Amino acid sequence: MSVEDRTCLVTGASRGIGRGIAEELGEQGAEVVVNYRSSEAEAHEVKERINDGPGEAVLAQADVSNYDDVEAMYDVATEAFGSVDVLVNNAGITVDKKFENMTREDWDRVMQVNLGGVFNCTKMCYDDIQSADEGRLINISSVVGQQGNYGQANYATTKSGLFGFTRTIALEIASEGSTANCVAPGFVETDMLADVPERVQENILKRIPLDRFAQVEDIAGIVSFLASEDSSYMTGQVLGVNGGMEW
Ligand SMILES: NC(=O)c1ccc[n+]([C@@H]2O[C@H](COP(=O)([O-])OP(=O)(O)OC[C@H]3O[C@@H](n4cnc5c(N)ncnc54)[C@H](OP(=O)(O)O)[C@@H]3O)[C@@H](O)[C@H]2O)c1
DSSP states (O other): OOOTTOEEEETTOSSHHHHHHHHHHHHTTOEEEEEESSOHHHHHHHHHHHHTTTSEEEEEEOOTTOHHHHHHHHHHHHHHHSSOSEEEEOOOOOOOBOGGGOOHHHHHHHHIIIIIHHHHHHHHHHHHHHHSTTOEEEEEOOHHHHHOOTTBHHHHHHHHHHHHHHHHHHHHHGGGTOEEEEEEEOOBSSHHHHTSOHHHHHHHHHTOTTOSOBOHHHHHHHHHHHHSGGGTTOOSOEEEESTTOOO
16 A cells, blocks of 8 residues: 555655655655755755656755744645645754763754754644544654664654654544654664764674665655555554664
């Protein structure tokens, strides 16, 4: 069962995992709202690629941490496609430092985007998701939210925060037949991972039983499954997609 003709809003869809998810949903025939913050040219490429295939895409620039931006993004989505059936909260950032060097500003910025952005987008799309025929909320967390990670106290906090958020929304929308789930990727080959020093990457790789980093397609396929009716009876779950890393 595909996501054909479902409206899917993917935050942070200009690059990396979000781009992979948007393109996969487009490939399945979905109507995709491609959100980006600053990578306009890349976001255009994603839109073109989707429009060249069976799907349909519109662009929506918004900083997810800004409520007014998110409101404008929702207007773009509903003007184009009516309402949002599937929200993928993917946009996220890191500001890595050992806790002893982490400033309140470093902490707040990551909270504002990784959790504040999830609040803003979910708030805006909540009624649509709840009233949709099998609406879907899909939050992109991380194995770091499960394990913790050296130098990522702020990031790990936001990613484990998504577990409680997802579970709670799952309970609140369940009676309408809609679902909320989390995907917790391991380490995925994107710009975010490229920022991690080579030596640290080598150490991470030693802890991955499948002996490779994930590709964006590994995550996009799972999100596509969650967006489809095949996942109807699965809600409030955290799906680890991490090459077998223990946590
Ligand atoms: N890569 C990994 O190893 C990994 C592992 C587990 C979980 N994750 C999670 O997966 C998600 C995507 O990660 P990624 O590796 O694909 O990151 P990435 O390559 O750095 O791409 C980040 C994306 O998020 C967007 N973004 C950042 N801040 C934004 C904001 N305030 N408003 C709107 N969009 C914003 C960026 O948009 P612009 O470029 O347009 O600014 C970009 O499209 C994140 O939530 C991350 O925590 C990543």
